[in-house]
Amino acid sequence: MKKMIVSMALTIMLIAASSAIAAPLDAFKGQKGNLDIAGGTAHIPVMKEAAKRIMSVNPDIRITVAGGGSGVGVKQVGEGLVTIGNTGRALKEDEISKYGLVSFAFAIDGVAVVINPGNKIDSLTSRQVIDIYAGKIKDWKELGGEPGAINVFGREDGSGTREVFTEKAINKGELAPSVNVVSSNGAMKTAVAQDKRSIGYVGIGHIDKSVKAPKFDGTVPTQENAANGKYKVTRNLYMNTKGEPQGLTKLFIDYIFSPEGTEITKDSGYIPLPAKK
Amino acid sequence: MNENKNIPLWLKASAVYVSSLMSALFVFITVCALDGLFKSGPSLFGSVWDPEGGQFGIMPMIWASGLLSVSSLVIGWAFSVGCCCFIHGYGPKWTARLLARILRIMTAIPTVVYGFASVFLLVPLIRNGLGGSGFSWLTASIVLSLLIMPTMVLSMDSAFRTIESETRLTSAALGFTREQNIAMVVLPASRQWILSSALLGFGRAAGDTLIPTMLAGNAVQYANTPLDAMRTLTAHIGLVLSSDVGGTAYLSLFVAGGILLFVSISANILFRLLSRKSL
Numbered sequence: 403m404k405k406m407i408v409s410m411a412l413t414i415m416l417i418a419a420s421s422a423i424a425a426p427l428d429a430f431k432g433q434k435g436n437l438d439i440a441g442g443t444a445h446i447p448v449m450k451e452a453a454k455r456i457m458s459v460n461p462d463i464r465i466t467v468a469g470g471g472s473g474v475g476v477k478q479v480g481e482g483l484v485t486i487g488n489t490g491r492a493l494k495e496d497e498i499s500k501y502g503l504v505s506f507a508f509a510i511d512g513v514a515v516v517i518n519p520g521n522k523i524d525s526l527t528s529r530q531v532i533d534i535y536a537g538k539i540k541d542w543k544e545l546g547g548e549p550g551a552i553n554v555f556g557r558e559d560g561s562g563t564r565e566v567f568t569e570k571a572i573n574k575g576e577l578a579p580s581v582n583v584v585s586s587n588g589a590m591k592t593a594v595a596q597d598k599r600s601i602g603y604v605g606i607g608h609i610d611k612s613v614k615a616p617k618f619d620g621t622v623p624t625q626e627n628a629a630n631g632k633y634k635v636t637r638n639l640y641m642n643t644k645g646e647p648q649g650l651t652k653l654f655i656d657y658i659f660s661p662e663g664t665e666i667t668k669d670s671g672y673i674p675l676p677a678k679k
Numbered sequence: 680m681n682e683n684k685n686i687p688l689w690l691k692a693s694a695v696y697v698s699s700l701m702s703a704l705f706v707f708i709t710v711c712a713l714d715g716l717f718k719s720g721p722s723l724f725g726s727v728w729d730p731e732g733g734q735f736g737i738m739p740m741i742w743a744s745g746l747l748s749v750s751s752l753v754i755g756w757a758f759s760v761g762c763c764c765f766i767h768g769y770g771p772k773w774t775a776r777l778l779a780r781i782l783r784i785m786t787a788i789p790t791v792v793y794g795f796a797s798v799f800l801l802v803p804l805i806r807n808g809l810g811g812s813g814f815s816w817l818t819a820s821i822v823l824s825l826l827i828m829p830t831m832v833l834s835m836d837s838a839f840r841t842i843e844s845e846t847r848l849t850s851a852a853l854g855f856t857r858e859q860n861i862a863m864v865v866l867p868a869s870r871q872w873i874l875s876s877a878l879l880g881f882g883r884a885a886g887d888t889l890i891p892t893m894l895a896g897n898a899v900q901y902a903n904t905p906l907d908a909m910r911t912l913t914a915h916i917g918l919v920l921s922s923d924v925g926g927t928a929y930l931s932l933f934v935a936g937g938i939l940l941f942v943s944i945s946a947n948i949l950f951r952l953l954s955r956k957s958l
Contacts, residue, residue, distance in 0.1 A: 551810075553812035555812075558897075558918040559928070579726075579727075579898060579900040580898050580900055581898055582897060582898050582908050583897035583898065583910070583918060584897070585917075589893075592798060592799075593812075593814070596802065596803055597803075597806060597813065
């Protein structure tokens with residue numbers, strides 16, 4: 403519930419906690435200033451936790467974390483509204499050249515098809531998913547499930563999760579006009595968790611007991627399978643800055659790649675990537 | 680009319696400031712909408728929204744906005760008239776007072792609360808009771824009508840109150856009961872107000888973004904039954920803006936915005952004309 407509210411909120415202001423933590427955070431001692439972060443919703447748990455830890459050792463640093471989606475991340479960092487713009491996809495050529503952005507891939511996230519936990523089906527093929535989203539398969543009984551119309555949920559244009567799904571899971575297949583659209587991973591989980599006849603997709607990091615991720619082409623969509631390459635519907639999560647990061651921004655990015663930062667990434671359900679040399 | 684001498688400079692300045700901001704907004708939206716219209720061409724008036732494939736059809740959204748705002752207006756307005764009659768004579772005094780108070784509180788409830796509560800309460804009810812996914816025209820219009828009711832009731836209420844207090848004694852002298860006074864005298868006399876409150880409600884219904892985004896399903900299709908999902912112009916703008924689609928898709932949003940602006944201005948002008956007439 404709490405997670406859902408978080409992912410629905412556009413802007414989350416963080417309040418410094420009082421407990422002090424040591425070692426990798428020493429770099430922030432004596433630093434001062436604001437750091438605004440916006441973009442991909444999948445990044446929020448990682449950014450939020452990192453921000454909380456940094457601000458708790460140094461109350462002079464103020465870090466805000468906002469969602470908005472990958473597109474917002476690119477636009478806002480490009481126009482200088484935020485210092486770090488997060489995307490759930492690699493930047494496009496024109497975005498790099500237009501704004502002079504630098505990317506830091508820090509995690510792998512898989513996207514998984516999810517259904518209601520009450521649904522008996524526990525394996526789907528990409529062919530079936532393509533047909534469901536194209537509106538060719540309309541009833542669960544065609545897939546061997548309990549009879550009932552399939553309620554199909556998708557994400558809005560430009561969502562990183564949607565991009566991974568359409569490119570990697572349904573092979574850029576056609577989407578029927580009747581596909582319902584929700585605008586965050588949280589809203590998707592709410593919709594699927596409530597509706598026995600629903601199907602949708604979320605980032606693997608967002609899977610919990612409220613939804614069920616059936617095998618996709620024979621592979622269980624878990625973080626492990628995404629990391630070892632068995633599960634193909636994956637994407638990298640990026641932080642982007644305008645030009646090479648300086649000062650506080652650089653410290654923040656270094657922190658995400660530090661052992662403590664990679665722990666945070668893991669705890670949020672993603673697979674950490676090492677910093678590029 | 681007095682001369683303008685007594686008006687302090689800062690008041691004039693802020694009036695000029697606000698009106699120039701407003702006109703800048705109009706100019707900006709019109710220019711961008713024309714640009715969008717020019718760039719997206721005839722596909723804008725088609726029914727396929729596929730920015731990557733060069734299709735920018737917003738007709739299903741226009742249709743959805745029209746359907747949703749008219750249907751919520753009809754439901755909300757009927758209930759508003761009912762509420763007003765109840766408050767001013769049909770209901771027992773204490774329930775009437777309670778209802779008036781509830782309606783007043785309702786104006787202060789943020790839209791997102793309605794939306795969020797409905798996702799968990801109304802959507803499952805509709806899905807299990809009537810079928811479909813629960814995210815539908817019907818769901819959105821029920822909640823939207825609830826949302827626009829307080830504004831309409833309060834604006835009708837002020838007219839009712841004045842007219843009722845003016846006519847009650849006379850009607851009583853003629854042997855009218857309170858109910859008869861409402862039905863025979865007050866209702867016809869406040870006709871103009873009842874109509875103009877409908878326009879007020881219409882403006883809110885057409886402009887609301889959150890309720891349709893959260894409850895109407897947002898599928899880009901022509902909703903034909905109340906259980907179909909639909910995407911309104913406002914939800915469309917919100918959804919596309921929430922992510923990155925740039926270029927022509929972005930410009931086409933200004934056409935959508937321009938249409939909304941045009942509709943709400945027309946409703947406002949009508950509202951003005953009607954309320955002037957009634958004075």
